[in-house]
Amino acid sequence: MPDSSIYRPLPKVLLFDVNETLLDMGKLKRAVPKAFGNKHAFKQWFGLLLYYSLVDTVTGTYHPFGHIAEAALDMTADMLEEKRLSPTTKKELVGLLSQLPAHPDVPRGLQMLLDAGFRLVAFTNSPQLTLDAQLRYAGIIHFFERGLSVDEVQLYKPHFHTYQAALQTLGVAPTEVLLVAAHGWDVAGAQDAGLRSGFIARPGQTLYPLATPPTYQGKDLPSLARQIIG
Template sequence: MKYSIGFDVYGTLVDPVDMGQHLENLIGDRASEFGQLWHDKKVEYAFRRGLMQQYADFTVCTHQALQYCLNVYQISLSPAEQQQLMARFAELNAFDDVIPGLKKLVQHGHHLAAFSNGPELSVRKLMANSHILPHLQQVVSVDDLQTYKPNPDVYQYLVERLQADINSCMMVSSNPWDVIGAKSAGLKAVWVKRSPSKLFDPWEIQPDLIVSDLIELATLLNT
């Protein structure tokens, strides 16, 4: 069966905590935990804005999350240094399995799209810089709807943009909440378990597939 597949970007195609060197230059040995808190907070802020129906794009969520982290760690960065960190989100690296996995999926006729909470122009720049863009047919952003995943409307929008039958439309994400959101909206969903220590939420909704990376996904879908 050929699928139309939407891939979450941050955490699935690229590593949002892959800011280590840039953070270390400004923050020091707390860079790793700072990076994880920054990622968690920007996702939380997007959730809040979606529920409150007070939309601002993901860049705003990211910057406000940075401000929160700076306050938590009592770190002072100049506006220029903060802007430097924000700009690094366009330079995140693809996970090693991503491009080989996408190539295999395209070779077998699947239709691939990046599907992100980030604004489309920002996501396109990131996908180009990480060399992922040539292996995708589309880039779809929730920014078009002025709300965030896991609102069911955004998953229906993905189906419409991919011009797909919902039964052959699949969401692939390393975030359990994203998988649950897609499944609850009627899509098929795959959880990419990027670490052995990661746990899926103990909900009544579970993924259709669990894979360790996109190469494994391509192998399973193409057999």
């Protein structure tokens, strides 16, 4: 919970991470282990996807998120000592990123925040076309003023410049923006860039204990929205 003794003016813009924060990845959590015949495959794959997006960033290389996702499937096969998937199967699995439903609590939480007068912007490591497809499929695209992709800067969150680029595009100062995410690394990155943050404690997600705690945290989006609205 935030410290109520500290006055903070309400943010103007709320940036929302997408995968896991807004969208339920249950389809992929079932499909990836099934494809490999290994119950550990999803965690291995998604961890590699995030890890090597950061490797691209720190080495000054850039590959689209979907390409890293496919490469991470090959790495998952090697690390789990399973057979590599066919190119068709890999594309089908990565394509599921665009076919994920919203978490049940998300529409209500977004409506609460929209009714309270906040500008809502989706902000993701996925390419712009993927982001648009995700929000349309999940039936939540109408809540957002716009969507932003790191494709513009060819660096992945939580790099400092990804948040700075978002601020510049939106024409706002860091103190006017709050990032909502279900990932401790995204929360840490946003706060390092001078933004406030809200952490949604989705199952299996946790904060980075060595980073500054988020401004707000809750079990779902409505509980977080109530804190933000005040």
